[in-house]
Every structure is written in structure tokens, then in C-alpha cells.
Amino acid sequence: MKRLFVAAMAVVSATMFAPLASGETPKQGGAAVVTFNNDLTTLDPQVGYDWQNWSVIKSIFDGLMDYKPGTTELEPDLAKEYTVSDDGLTYTFKLRDGLKFHNGRPVTAADVKYSLERAVNPATQSPGAGYFSMIKGHDELSTGKAKEMSGIATPDDKTVVFTLTRPDATFLHLMAINFGFVVPKEEVEKAGADWGKKPVGTGAFKFVEWVPGQHIVLERNQDYHRAGVPYLDKLTFEFGQDPTVAVLRLGKGEVDIVGDGIPPAQFAQIMADPANKDLIAIGDQLHTGYVTMNVTQPPFDNLKVRQAVNMAINKDRIVRLINNRGVTATQPLPPAMPGYNRQNKGYSFDPEGAKKLLKEAGAENISTELYAMNVDPNPRIAQAIQQDLAAIGIKAEIRSLAQAEVIAAGGSGKAPLVWSGGMAWIADFPDPANFYYGILGCAGVVEGGWNWAKYCNKDFDARAAKADAMVKSDQAEARIAAWQGIFDDVLKEAPWAPVFNEKRFTYHSARLGGDPALFTDPIHIPVNYDYIYAKDGK
């Protein structure tokens, strides 16, 4: 039986990584203030699922696995090492020594089991419950037939053994997503309904205080298992802060990071100011903005019409509309995602060709509706798409609505066209599979599902399952190639019109230091709080 050993390199990589910043050694100490417009909903790792609480949770809690800071590369975190059986059905994790929760109690294997079962237990109402469906006993627990998952065993305090019902190459990623983060049972039970308001984890920062609608304060966890991090002593998140005002406050030194990004209205001005040259970090995101076309209804049940839409959209103009904060998208996957096909140029902008296709399809004078979320810049992007569609004879009325309404219109199949901006934001984990099942696969084609194109291809689903069954390390490349093939073929079927891949521009104060990659971390959005430092620290 061949086993793969992966040693913990966390400390090494962390200390090697951060000094890249400016040739400066990161300083220990100091504080940073991050602003957000919306209040956080919860800090319960099994429940929180929006882009703001996602990375705050990552700083308070840890999973068995994590990613190297600023990258999409997996590494063990709470686990010291792990092994995978040949058939890919058994994963054995060994926990690090000396792990402690913020309340001082040592972390044991039972905590890992408890946390994952908590995610699947229907009482938790975790949006991530479905992610762990390959673990044996998932269905029994999620339907209430069992109290625990038979596929998680804890032979001793330091060992967790997972038994899967099917091999799944994304399993290690799932051990790194928030829903699987380790929580102390006694604190969860003690806090009851307030657990999401007073989290206790193992992560780099300890929770101090949450004044709803105002701020959350975290402080450095002295006992953090990675020596030397975090650098900051104190991290404050302020809420209800309009980004326009936050930018002014940053100029005055009151704020260190504008969490919502640079508002379009101030973008040109800020970028043009030479003083900001070193204060803006630019990086790729795992994001694709796309238009879904409901393939179950005319006219978009016709492949030629869908291809025509792909050719009609002037992506260059839309990229300019978003201040060039992105690149034109050629395919469903973003360039930073494994499986992205650099050779695939997608559909090129060709309104004449699009008109010809429509004529061939016998679908001229189409009237339809384009749903979009009503937060800037989405209505503007929708209007740009509307104009491009009008140019080839597709009259699309815009329905610019609140997020919950657009999601409902997409999920119920009522919306012929949906602009995804502001909703299907970003990948949960950096693997092509995460861009498929929920939003392009048959599993998402249900009432309330997120496959708004309602595109279901059993053949692609089978290929996807086959790809994800390739779990051995020497199959990794073949697996990515298989996914690449699937996405290339999806593009030919054109259930989506990919428009652009967003780049992140993070504006931070001169006080803060750290590699630009940390300020545009593809996993921690907007910033990897654990590794940035204050230059005026001790």
C-alpha cells in the first residue's frame, strides 16, 4: 500500500514568505482598522457564508488544511501530516502537538469530528453541509437517522480517520474550507444561540468584542501554533462605513484597509495620485462575471442563440466600465484557477457573426429580460450588455433588483438572463470542481439551485465524477486536464457568456506592510490578516 506523506512546512513557508514584501522584516505589534459597509452576520464558521465574514472567520479558526499565504497551494494546518489510501477512500490526519483553543483547552481529534458533524447536522442549518456528502454516514446524519457520522473515527486524541463513500480529489480542499473549521464543543453549547457572536477558535486572532453595527475587535493569539504570526496585536473591523467615506478616512490615517475596495467614483483619482503608488495591491481573484442563459426555454434553448449572445458582448467596453479592474473572460474558469486553458480564446466580439447565427436559428426580434443586482457597478454592466444585445436584435429589458430577488428569479428558472455580478462572487476553494457542480452541473438544476442557466448535461456530470475520482498525486495533472476538457466543452454549449475576470485592487494605509499578494490573497478576501504587519509596531 503506497502512502503519501506530506510534512508540515507551515512555519518555514511563513517566515520565508513575508519578508518578500519590501525587503523589510515584519514587525511584531501595532494595530489595523478595516472598514466594511455591511455589518457581519455571524462568525460561526459552520454558518458564515458571505465574502466579508469568510476571511474574518479564517483568522479566528483553523481547519486541518490551509493554503500557503497569498497563494492557492494547499498545506497542512492543524494537521501535522496526512496519508491517503490507494483507493482514495481513507484519509488519516495526525494533529500537531500543543494545539490549544483560545480558552486554553487542548485540541483533540474529537473536536475535529464534532465540528464536521456540526456542519452536517441539520440543526446547525449550515449552507456547507452538502460539501461533506462523500464522508460515510453523511446522509444518515443529515436526515436525522444518526447522531454522528460513521465515516469519522478518532482512534486516539491525535488521529482522525475519514472513510469516504467515493474517492474525491477535492477532499483536502474541503478540509480547508470554513465549514470544517474546528470549534470547541463546550463553548458552542455554552453560548447557545449567541455562538456566532462570541467565537472561540484556534486561529491567529482571538475574539475580544463585537458591538453590533459598530465594530469587532480581535487580538493576537499568543499561543498560535505558527510561531511568529500574526504580526498585528490588534485588528479592528468597523461596520456601516460607506467606502467613499472610508477612503477619506484612510487619507486621514483613521483607517488602514478599505474592505469594500476602491469605489468606482474615486478610482481614477486615487490611481493617479503618485503618493498611492505603494498603497494599492493588485492581484488576481478566483472570479468570473458571466451572463447565464436559461437553456430550458426559448429562445435560449437554441445553441446558436446562446453562441450569438457570447459573440455580441463587447467585453473590452465592459472592462473599461469597471475601471479596467479585470480582464476579458474567455471561458468559465478564471485565469488563476487550475484547469484554465490559455489556448482557448473563447468567442470573439463579432456582432455581424452573431446576427448571422440568429438568422440561421430563425430567432430574430427576440424580447427577453436581463436580471441584475442593483448595487453599482452591476446595473451599469447590465446596461452595457443590454446595448450590445440590442445591436444584434435582442431586446432585453433590465430587471435591476435586490440580491435576494435576483437569486430567487435565477433559482426558480424565471429569469431568462442573469448577470452574475455581486452574487456568484468567487470560488469557495481553488479547484475547478468548485466552478462546476453547483452552478453548471445537474445538481444545481433544482428549484432554488444556483445553476441559473438550468443547464444539465449528464455526460459532463459523468466526466466530472470521473475526474474527481482521480485522487492519486500522479493523477493530479490528468485530473486538471480532464476538467479543462469539460470546461472547454461547456463553453461550446454556451450556457453562459463569460464577460470578465475581476482583479482585486486593495487600498491600504502606508502604515501597513506585507507582500502585495497578502493584500489580494485569493483565499482570504479582502486581505490575509494573519501575515500583514504594522510598520509602526514595536
Place this chain on the structure above:
Amino acid sequence: MQDFWNRFRRDRLAVIGLATILLLLVLGLFAPAIAPYDPNQQFFDGLTLEGSPLPPGERFWFGTDTNGRDQFSRLLYGARTSLLIGILANGIAVIIGSFLGVTAGYLRGTAGAAIMRLTDLMMAFPPLLLAIALAAILKPGLAIIIVVIALVNWVQIARVIYSETVGLSERDYIEAARALGAGPLRILIRHLLPHLVPTITVYATLGIATTVLLEAMLSFLGRGVQPPTPAWGMMIFESQSYFLSAPWLVFIPGAAILILALSFNLVGDGLRDALDPTQRDRSG
């Protein structure tokens, strides 16, 4: 009637106001002939290379908006929607509100109380929620805006007119008129209404401005005029965060709304003076 027009005509400011309103109407009606561009045409070069709107200049007189469209053309076309909403929706609200307010204030008693409790009820709804839900029945567009604005605005007018009427109807001269055998309708029209005209004018004119802004809010929530149809309130609303970096986007449509509301105010003042021959001297 001839008399009335003669009196109105002598009020220079009122005539200017009326002329301005007519001018705005004409500009809106003949927008297709006057506008230099299609108001919905998004120009690739209507934005700077960084995607910012263009300031007013030779090609785009009033600059471009955040989608690279000609703001002057949008302003002209927007007059159609905004005049219709400002005048019609607010007008309906003023008429309903004044009528119910006066009736409740004059009659008082059970009928009056019932009307006022109805205003309490209407007041207590968040107008935004009302608009959002109405869209489930009506298609987004002008109809919803007019219904919602009329539903929302009449309440305030009714309450204010009510309390004024209550105060007025306790006055000696009303008692005197009643004692002399004047019917309720006569008292209402001859003795109450003239004193309420100033308040009604305030609501009719200031209301136009707030109405145009409320329209923008409804459109933002997807219940009003849907993009790309231009409307003044929406033009401001969409670009208000640009106000520090591209002030023309806010100031130009803002000025248009202001001019419209001010013109109505001048006409309102003129009308009142013309209707009430005993109060012609403007010195007060």
C-alpha cells in the same frame, strides 16, 4: 375668468414660472428633434481610458454619465418621465390629501377620526416595502411609481391640512358663517379653502422635488422606470457617489429639478394672488 388671467398676467414672476414650465414641457416633448444623441447610446469613447465619465465639453455639452452616455440628451428625454411623475403623481397626492384633510378636519367626529386613523395606518408602512410588494402585482414602471407616490404623499398632506382645518374651524368667523346658515359645502369652499391654499401650494411645489427623488429610489429597487430609460431623479441617484469626482453628474440634473420646482412655486404664488382678489398687495 378674464379677470383672473389679467391679474395673473400682471405678476411678472408667475409668468416667468409658467413660461419655464412650458419650455421644459416643449423640451421634453421635442427631445428627439433637439437631442444631439440617442440618450441610451453608450459611447466607447464616452468614458476616459480609466472608465471615468467625461466632463462637459464641446462634444458632450453636459458631459457623459457613468455609462458613457450624453448627459444633455438624457436630460432632455428625462424631462418626459420626471415632469409626468412630478406633476401627475404629486398632483394626485395633493388632491386626495387636501380633500381628506379638510373633510376630516371640518367634520371631525367619527368620520374625521376614521380618516385620521387611516392616515396613521398608511404612515406606519415603510413606503419602500410597499413599492417592493406592489411590483408583484404591477409591472415595474410608471404606473407603480405614480401609485406608490400618490399613496405615500397624500398622508402627510392630509394630516397637516387636517390640523390647520381644525384650528380654522374653531375661529369666530366660521362660527359666524355657520350661525348665518351657511351650508357645510359653502363654508368649506368660501371660508376654509382660501386659507388653506398657502399650505397646499407648499406641498404641491416642494412635493415635486421630493417626488422626483422618491422616483429614483423606487427605480433603484427595480420598481420604477427601468434602465436605461432616463429620469432626472435616477440620473442623480446613480451618480451621487461621483459627486466629489464628477460633480456635473449631480449638479446638472439637480438644477433641472430645482428649476422645475421653483417654477411651480412661482406659478403657485401667482395663482393664489390671482384667485384671491382682496389680497393683491404683495407686501403682505
Place this chain on the structure above:
Amino acid sequence: MIGYIARRLVASVMILIGVTMVTFALTFMIPADPVAMLAGRNATAQTREQIRHQLGLDRPLPVQYAAYVGRLAVGDFGKSYARKSDVGDLIASRLPPTLLLMLGAILAELMIGIPAGIYAASRRGGSADKVAMTLSFVTVSTPQFVVGLTLLYVFAYLLSWFPLSGYGSLSNLVLPALTLGMAGGGWYSRMMRSSMIEVLRQDYIRTARAKGMAEGRVLLVHGLRNAALPIIAMIGLDIGIFMSGVVVVENVFGWPGIGQLMWQAIQSLDIPIIMGVTTVAAVFIVLGNFLADLIAPLIDPRIRLR
């Protein structure tokens, strides 16, 4: 008097029931699915159904409404869908800042509106009147976001007289209260002005003047009393009008009030929060109008409560 108050109280309770009922119906007419949003894009159909069941959204509407009112009667607003926390607590923590802001705004309105209106009326037709009238239109027709950002940019950013953002001290309150009260100041000044002009036309004023009463006294005593009734009615209405204004103002100034809570709840269709805020706001609105009606006879003794 006591009979009047009793009748008004009964009516108020009925109005509140009406409000919750219609709000409830309206909320469910909105074609949105809070479950799809909560569950996210990788949830299984089964997870979605479980969440739907736990939120009680799979029960018939009348049952849901009855349950809601039943809980409301014992002061339980339910739990937020997205935040999982108690809506009553959420509102309780957000209410004081919003009430403070509204109080400040009413003060600002009166301090702007009344003097400006009296002054304009006394100079009717003059240039001061015209300037005041135009300004009142400017304040009414400028969106609050723009007013707020201008005040903030000039007085907090450029001049540093006030903090840019935050909550807690009096200096934090000035700019947001001014922003929220600015438009109202325009309304009040117009109302004050026309009431004053109306008064100035009355015979008794002419008499008073003829008798040699000082001009300032004439204006204040008679003018204020005449304008008082509509102004008090307007103050009673303010709470309702401010409910949409606070959303914008709180956002610009980072004010941790109910407006921000409501706005996020509408975006994500967090029904318990929407219902809770609406109900609490309705209580205050009804209370505001009730107080306005109670105060009226104190100001103008000719009015009798019936």
C-alpha cells in the same frame, strides 16, 4: 380627555395589528427566496428543505402569521435568518442611536426652519425672502447622500471640525442630524412663511399693528401660534418620513442605527428583521401622531378633543 385617550389607544393597537398584517402579507408577496440565498450555491435540495422547514417557511401563511403575532404579543420578534440572533436584541441595540439621530434632526429642522420662515415672511417679496425660498427648494431637492457627503467633506475632511465617522459623542451627532434635518428645515421654513403671511393678512394683526404693538411681538405671538398647529402635525409625521432618510444618513456617517439594519435586511430579505423594524417603527409613528394630536389643544385652547 381620558375617554379620548382611551379611544385613541384602542385605535392605535388596531392600527398596529393592521400594520403587522399588511406588512406580513407584503413581505411574502415579494418574489424572493431567503432560503436560496442562505443555503448558497452548493447546498443540496435536502439542505434547502431543512432550512426552509426550520425557518418555518413551509407552513401555510396564516399559520406563520398567527405564530408571529403570538410571539410578538410576548415581546418575541423571532430570530434573524442570516444573523441567527434575536431580532428584539438587534433592534434594541440599534434603536437608541436612531432615536438620537431623529431627535437631533428635529432640532435641526426647527432651528433652521422657524427663524428662516419668520424672517422670509417679514421681508416678503424682498431679496432675503427670495434667497430663503430658493434655499428651501435646494435643501428639499438635494438627495441626502449628496448633502451628507458635502457636509462631511467640508466640515470633517477639509476643516476637521467634526469627526468623519462614528458614534458616541455630541460632535458625532452634529453632521448627521444636520443632514437628516436639512430637507425638513426647507419644508418647515416654507410652512412657517406661508402661515405667517396668512396671519399677517388677518384683521386682528392689522388691529394689533394699528394699536402700535411692536412688530416683532406681533409676528411672534400671532404668527407662531397660527403656524404651530401644522408644524406640530409635521413633527408628528417626521418619524415616518425619517425612516427612509436614516438609511442613507446612517450609511454615510457610519451611524449604527436601525436604518442600516433595515437596508441590509431588505437586500437579503431577512423577513424577521423587516417585520420587527416595521412594527417598532409603526409604534413610534402612531405614537408621534398621537402626541401631536394631544399637544394641539394645549397650544390652541380653542381646539377641543373629541
